Amino acid sequence: MxxxxxxxxxxxxxxxxxxxxxxxxxxxxxxxxxxxxxxxxxxxxxxxxxxxxxxxxxxxxxxxxxxxxxxxxxxxxxxxxxxxxxxxxxxxxxxxxxxxxxxxxxxxxxxxxxxxxxxxxxxxxxxxxxxxxxxxxxxxxxxxxxxxxxxxxxxxxxxxxxxxxxxxxxxxxxxxxxxDVVGCELGGAGKNVIALAVGIAAGMGLGDNSRASVITRGLAEISRLGVELGADPLTFAGLAGLGDLVATCSSPLSRNRTFGERLGRGETLAQAEEANHGQIAEGVKSCTSICELGARHGVELPIADAVRRVCHEGLSAAAMAKELISRAPKPE
Missing domain, CATH: 3.40.50.720 (NAD(P)-binding Rossmann-like Domain)
Structure with a gap:
């Protein structure tokens, strides 16, 4: 080469x-x-x-x-x-x-x-x-x-x-x-959507517990979908899973994280895009296709779906947070 x-x-x-x-x-x-x-x-x-x-x-x-x-x-x-x-x-x-x-x-x-x-x-x-x-x-x-x-x-x-x-x-x-190409690709695609959710939480002024909860439950969502599609579950504990997720959810260099912050502060999708010099974060588009992929395979993706509705259906950040925290109790 x-x-x-x-x-x-x-x-x-x-x-x-x-x-x-x-x-x-x-x-x-x-x-x-x-x-x-x-x-x-x-x-x-x-x-x-x-x-x-x-x-x-x-x-x-x-x-x-x-x-x-x-x-x-x-x-x-x-x-x-x-x-x-x-x-x-x-x-x-x-x-x-x-x-x-x-x-x-x-x-x-x-x-x-x-x-x-x-x-x-x-x-x-x-x-x-x-x-x-x-x-x-x-x-x-x-x-x-x-x-x-x-x-x-x-x-x-x-x-x-x-x-x-x-x-x-x-x-x-x-x-x-x-x-494991399937696992690595789904880890990379899914983390953009979860980073939007973490950014929304940060934009609302929520602290480390909230953001850590979204990251962890987000990783669970990505892993569930990946395993259903044939990925190795261990991939999501590695660099293409947890490693990429932590970096994208934590860094101000992450376009998805910073875009989510704007949404969390109450900006519309158009306002956030304008402030981002006309660039849409990848997760804004991928959240729709990932949710459709989950529905096709019967995999529940509550965080990704909430992000999709914030981005494309006008759900407010506050309503998103209330909805996620009020979901029925279940085992981890």
Whole structure:
């Protein structure tokens, strides 16, 4: 794995491209906007998404997808989950045969209720064993600043996961392999929704007990759904489960957590989006598809459903809290 293409020059795509370049790979980053590609090539920076971070010489950028993808051993898909299908449809015929396709997106597709690896396998017409997933506590700003972190590379093909693990190992980025793609993806998608709930609680002024309760019960929800879909329950106790959940629910760098805080302070979805520079947190869309996935498989997801109704049905934060705390008593 010597040449890597990263499609998507947002904060996480750029940070992961930096990791791969720091690990000794030649990385070409596809940027939609020419000014971002120019800044990366001329100033070694992506000021729109990672201001103050110096990018390595092995990392270059282009708006030409053909140039980015040619002769790549690894293709990293770093676009939002709900736009992945459309974007990949444009790139499908340019994908090098046999390249490892890597998903950085964390979500469940609206309508189809497919996980991101399933979308990639379907659109690119490749076997699931050719698709890997990166999950875990992946706050882009901290990784780009080279703060030590651990992550999970999941692939049903263990040897492919190990090859990717070796290709992205640096002095600050440590990865572990896992063959439980289902668990890793559901952990990554579910934590965004739970982080919205934790943010709502924080925005209401609730304290650590309340937030810890939401995190813990949220993990139980994610685990129930994952196990029903065939995931290994132990995955949710690891980096792609608890690790990602804690980081996303706790950090001010988490878009879902900060978006939820605005909702908890009484802002509407439109007001929170405007304050977030027009960007919607992934969990706002994924909460709908995750709830539909739970309903399809008969799995109760009370926190996710409450978040969905706050975001899309006008349920107030106060009513959400009262509803959750008033649910019928039951064993843990």
């Amino acid at each position: 010597r040449r890597v293409a990263v499609l998507g020059a947002g904060s996480w795509g750029t940070a992961f491209a930096k990791v791969m370049a720091d690990a000794g790979r030649d990385v070409v980053l596809w940027a939609r906007r020419p000014q971002i590609a120019a800044a990366i090539n001329d100033r070694r920076a992506n000021p729109d998404y990672l201001p103050g971070v110096e990018l390595p010489p092995r990392l270059t950028a282009s708006t030409n997808a053909t140039r980015v993808l040619e002769q790549s051993d690894v293709v990293v898909l770093a676009v939002p989950s709900q736009t992945l299908r459309a974007n990949l449809g444009h790139w499908r015929d340019l994908l090098p045969a046999g390249a490892t396709l890597v998903s950085l997106a964390k979500g469940v597709e609206l309508g189809t209720l497919k996980r991101m690896s399933e979308v990639i396998s379907e659109v690119a017409a490749v076997p699931p064993s050719q698709v890997a997933v990166v999950s875990g506590p992946n706050l882009a700003r901290e990784i780009a600043a080279e703060e030590p972190t651990a992550t999970v590379i999941a692939c049903t093909d263990h040897d492919r996961a190990v090859a990717l693990q070796n290709a992205c190992s640096t002095g600050y980025f440590r990865s572990y392999t896992n063959t």
